[in-house]
Amino acid sequence: MMIPACRLADLPRGEALRLDIDPPVSVFHTEDGEIFAIDDTCTHQDASLADGWLEGCEVECPLHASKFNLKTGAVDAPPAKLPVRTHEAVVEDGMIYVRLSTAAPNLPPCVAARLAGAPA
Secondary structure: OEEEEEEHHHOOOOEEEEEOOOOOEEEEEOOOOOEEEEEOEOOOOOOEHHHOEEEOOEEEOOOOOOEEEOOOOOEEEOOOOOOOOEEEEEEEOOEEEEEOOOOOOOOOHHHHHHHHOOOO
């Protein structure tokens, strides 16, 4: 499924955009001009990665400083242990689209329980 995120011109380099879907997805525009999309929720605890710090191809979680590789989703710094799910970001006619991954997300227990309808 392809989801329109925003116009490329509306996402400055070094910035991120959060897509409010379940689970949320972050779209990052690096200083080098690359576009990446990953699950927005840190796998350690419920924190928005779009609110984190972008450096190169890495985002640092604003809550406990876990770092994730935007290309692979891999954890580059703890306390997170599980990677975030990556999605394909495509730019067509000046628009950024996200093709959602079919893989299962790695969500912290409190978020997974909320999405499943169970008490957190």
